[in-house]
Amino acid sequence: MLTAARVLLEEAFDGDWSPDDWEHSLGGVHAIAYEGDELVGHAAVVQRRLLHGGRALRAGYVEGVGVRADQRRRGHAAAMMEALERVVRGAYDLGALGATDAAASLYAGRGWQRWRGPTSALTPAGIRRTEDGDGAIYVLPGAVALDLDGELACDWRDGDVW
Ligand SMILES: CC(C)(COP(=O)(O)OP(=O)(O)OC[C@H]1O[C@@H](n2cnc3c(N)ncnc32)[C@H](O)[C@@H]1OP(=O)(O)O)[C@@H](O)C(=O)NCCC(=O)NCCS
Numbered sequence: 001m002l003t004a005a006r007v008l009l010e011e012a013f014d015g016d017w018s019p020d021d022w023e024h025s026l027g028g029v030h031a032i033a034y035e036g037d038e039l040v041g042h043a044a045v046v047q048r049r050l051l052h053g054g055r056a057l058r059a060g061y062v063e064g065v066g067v068r069a070d071q072r073r074r075g076h077a078a079a080m081m082e083a084l085e086r087v088v089r090g091a092y093d094l095g096a097l098g099a100t101d102a103a104a105s106l107y108a109g110r111g112w113q114r115w116r117g118p119t120s121a122l123t124p125a126g127i128r129r130t131e132d133g134d135g136a137i138y139v140l141p142g143a144v145a146l147d148l149d150g151e152l153a154c155d156w157r158d159g160d161v162w
Contacts, residue, residue: 001032005042005064012066020159025064029087031080033067041067043080045087050096051122051153057144060084060092065103077106085110088140095140098133098162112138113148120153121161127153133162 009025010017025044033041043065050059062084067076088095099107108114119133133154139146154161 001030001039002026004039005030005032008039008042008068009064009066012068018159020157021064024157024159028060028063029084031083033071033076033080035071040071041076041080043077043084045084045095047092048096049155050094051127052146052150055144057093059094059096060088060140062088062095062097065097077103078110081106081110085140089142092142093144094142094146097138098136098160099138104136104138107138112140114138115148115152117147117149118151119162120151122153122156123161124156130154130161137162 006022009022013021024046025042026046028044028046031043032039044063045060046063048059048061049056051057062081065077065080085095095112097107097112104114114135115137116135119130119137120127121130137152139148
């Protein structure tokens with residue numbers, strides 16, 4: 001399944017998909033969509049730490065959301081997100097993800113909220129701003145109070161940090 005999912009994501013992201021992106025999708029819970037016996041969609045949630053309001057929040061971070069081009073607009077992504085949101089609500093302080101422009105309305109329509117404040121990453125050299133992340137991060141609030149205009153910093157990793 002994982003090999004098929006990796007191939008699917010390379011195609012779904014039309015080449016804009018790196019080995020780091022795939023690595024970021026591993027180690028958590030996968031949601032997959034099938035049409036018959038063909039894998040047509042993948043999404044995953046992995047654990048990360050997000051710093052906000054003086055706390056290191058346990059985040060269910062959604063990665064690797066992709067649906068085969070000829071199978072889009074049929075609700076596959078929504079169904080996978082519904083499954084992952086159950087995982088997030090059951091096990092994490094909040095959900096978070098970095099949205100592509102094409103997918104932002106999908107997440108917003110499901111109750112994910114755009115982070116309005118400045119984003120940063122906890123790099124080996126200390127906290128550094130991540131302007132590229134500003135406006136592209138969506139969160140699914142849980143029990144922990146969030147100030148969407150406040151600062152949000154993610155833990156460090158190779159490749160795209162958000
Ligand atoms: C973004 C992506 C995952 C969406 O997958 P999808 O399976 O088409 O998503 P859904 O079908 O659940 O929803 C997509 C849209 O189709 C609509 N839709 C769902 N079922 C539908 C149906 N039967 N008829 C018409 N429209 C429908 C949804 O309302 C949604 O509309 P919105 O974008 O205005 O919110 C897919 O386009 C993709 O793989 N894109 C490239 C990779 C990418 O950008 N991934 C996101 C990374 S953050």
